[in-house]
Amino acid sequence: xxxxxxxxxxxxxxxxxxxxxxxxxxxxxxxxxxxxxxxxxxxxxxxxxxxxxxxxxxxxxxxxxxxxxxxxxxxxxxxxxxxxxxxxxxxxxxxxxxxxxxxxxxxxxxxxxxxxxxxxxxxxxxxxxxxxxxxxxxxxxxxxxxxxxxxxxxxxxxxxxxxxxxxxxxxxxxxxxxxxxxxxxxxxxxxxxxxxxxxxxxxxxxxxxxxxxxxxxxxxxxxxxxxxxxxxxxxxxxxxxxxxxxxxxxxxxxxxxxxxxxxxxxxxxxxxxxxxxxxxxxxxxxxxxxxxxxxxxxxxxxxxxxxxxxxxxxxxxxxxxxxxxxxxxx
Amino acid sequence: xxxxxxxxxxxxxxxxxxxxxxxxxxxxxxxxxxxxxxxxxxxxxxxxxxxxxxxxxxxxxxxxxxxxxxxxxxxxxxxxxxxxxxxxxxxxxxxxxxxxxxxxxxxxxxxxxxxxxxxxxxxxxxxxxxxxxxxxxxxxxxxxxxxxxxxxxxxxxxxxxxxxxxxxxxxxxxxxxxxxxxxxxxxxxxxxxxxxxxxxxxxxxxxxxxxxxxxxxxxxxxxxxxxxxxxxxxxxxxxxxxxxxxxxxxxxxxxxxxxxxxxxxxxxxxxxxxxxxxxxxxxxxxxxxxxxxxxxxxxxxxxxxxxxxxxxxxxxxxxxxxxxxxxxxxxxxxxx
Numbered sequence: 001x002x003x004x005x006x007x008x009x010x011x012x013x014x015x016x017x018x019x020x021x022x023x024x025x026x027x028x029x030x031x032x033x034x035x036x037x038x039x040x041x042x043x044x045x046x047x048x049x050x051x052x053x054x055x056x057x058x059x060x061x062x063x064x065x066x067x068x069x070x071x072x073x074x075x076x077x078x079x080x081x082x083x084x085x086x087x088x089x090x091x092x093x094x095x096x097x098x099x100x101x102x103x104x105x106x107x108x109x110x111x112x113x114x115x116x117x118x119x120x121x122x123x124x125x126x127x128x129x130x131x132x133x134x135x136x137x138x139x140x141x142x143x144x145x146x147x148x149x150x151x152x153x154x155x156x157x158x159x160x161x162x163x164x165x166x167x168x169x170x171x172x173x174x175x176x177x178x179x180x181x182x183x184x185x186x187x188x189x190x191x192x193x194x195x196x197x198x199x200x201x202x203x204x205x206x207x208x209x210x211x212x213x214x215x216x217x218x219x220x221x222x223x224x225x226x227x228x229x230x231x232x233x234x235x236x237x238x239x240x241x242x243x244x245x246x247x248x249x250x251x252x253x254x255x256x257x258x259x260x261x262x263x264x265x266x267x268x269x270x271x272x273x274x275x276x277x278x279x280x281x282x283x284x285x286x287x288x289x290x291x292x293x294x295x296x297x298x299x300x301x302x303x304x305x306x307x308x309x310x311x312x313x314x315x316x317x318x319x320x321x322x323x324x325x326x327x328x329x330x
Numbered sequence: 331x332x333x334x335x336x337x338x339x340x341x342x343x344x345x346x347x348x349x350x351x352x353x354x355x356x357x358x359x360x361x362x363x364x365x366x367x368x369x370x371x372x373x374x375x376x377x378x379x380x381x382x383x384x385x386x387x388x389x390x391x392x393x394x395x396x397x398x399x400x401x402x403x404x405x406x407x408x409x410x411x412x413x414x415x416x417x418x419x420x421x422x423x424x425x426x427x428x429x430x431x432x433x434x435x436x437x438x439x440x441x442x443x444x445x446x447x448x449x450x451x452x453x454x455x456x457x458x459x460x461x462x463x464x465x466x467x468x469x470x471x472x473x474x475x476x477x478x479x480x481x482x483x484x485x486x487x488x489x490x491x492x493x494x495x496x497x498x499x500x501x502x503x504x505x506x507x508x509x510x511x512x513x514x515x516x517x518x519x520x521x522x523x524x525x526x527x528x529x530x531x532x533x534x535x536x537x538x539x540x541x542x543x544x545x546x547x548x549x550x551x552x553x554x555x556x557x558x559x560x561x562x563x564x565x566x567x568x569x570x571x572x573x574x575x576x577x578x579x580x581x582x583x584x585x586x587x588x589x590x591x592x593x594x595x596x597x598x599x600x601x602x603x604x605x606x607x608x609x610x611x612x613x614x615x616x617x618x619x620x621x622x623x624x625x626x627x628x629x630x631x632x633x634x635x636x637x638x639x640x641x642x643x644x645x646x647x648x649x650x651x652x653x654x655x656x657x658x659x660x661x662x663x664x665x666x
Contacts, residue, residue: 101443128402162399
């Protein structure tokens, strides 16, 4: 639980932004879950609900010009980095006007103008890319920082281990954010990830690393601020390991979550909801009012309604798009 | 007198000239400086990056032996404003970082609807003949040419190596730049001023009206040797070096086949699903009526590259095998 001073220190505008971001992610994901069941959304969709405080907390520590690279479970990161919700929904429906023209889909949502280097269909795919973005920032002499989001599953990838070492060797301005949501698909973290945790692996590469409560926006923000500021000032890479379980299954459409305890999700929603935690803290500190929270809830619901309406009504991409963007020139 | 350079030095000159021209060009890979973290002298690179770090301090980096991380980093750096030229050393090592090439570099632009570009060059040594065994002697360009989003360049001469490297660096797409290890110390006339040879344009090494030979990399030299032998018997061969395998300049091959009616394709890598069979198929599909006999491929066998010099020397095609293939195809000229 965040202290009153930690809450009020942030200021009203940033608190409102943080809540709006988390509520938008939650509303977006709950709605995609519902709409996916109608059969209108093609392909594979991996939902982020439950982990909102991580995306919102980390991105609250970043500037617009900073970079993030995401995972297959990327909607939350995209929203937190500022991606347009309607363009995202269009993309998930595979429609013209989508953030990637309908050619990427849920697993490849990106907006390079906002430093969002893309969701990624390969576990830990973002980690090497972020080393490159951080190298680019360093070489170009900017103070940009690059953040790689990686799941507990991706944290076992060789490319991830290599990236930790490379970032340390080249003293890159980057931060690795590992989201341990309890499961790599349907295999539990306690089985597939050995050793104490991912943070201890990162420390072995000589970088600072911290384990934080991923249900607590303020905890995540504190850790992110520390890591991002250090990276920006030339202190090199760091790792933050956030513990926050997802509310939905690995992927929509294969949703029999028999691998989880029967009441696990109900308990998470009742006792470990990062939005409830945030509201409790800001209301308790008198920093925001219940009316302000309700107003955001209403406007976000309308925003997501509109995004779905637009996405359903939009045309498919032109067939000519099949062959564009393969190369700049060929 | 024309200035000559080795193939290796021609690539080095291209790197240096492009780094001087464009501050966004950076270079990294294992031992690209050589000696970082050691007590002895810095600068132990032996390849085209030798000495570059002295001319461009801070823009040449040694990388740990972590190809996934640093090839992926090249993609990330390219997508955020730099033009990295990255060294894989032996192309065989793509096995440990193929995801970065296949799923990240090649597809990023398409997946994001054209909102990014990946102007990276991945340099790699390829080919048989260096007595390095099966994991250091492959060609593999057919794998890369198969993947939409990648460009693939395989020069056979010092002059082409320089001009194609300059184009590869200036190109906005990811380029696999394949350097044949046995050609590194071959020499040729190389203009000193920077020049760009466009990607996707073949070079006709030798004109001839009786048979078209398309050859890749070091095989261009074997094809020319074969053509010289055949010329003594009055069989004149055109020898075409595609130079770029993706995009592939099919038109130059078609035009030649329309004149000769015969096609022999030479590639030291295995034929199955490879460049040679693809070039033969292209001609068969698109210029069938121009052919007076079936296209013929002369390739390495469907086997890993062996170590023993006796065995390895039997692996790639040579002038004799090319001569035999040409004689066989042109002999049928009057029967079809």
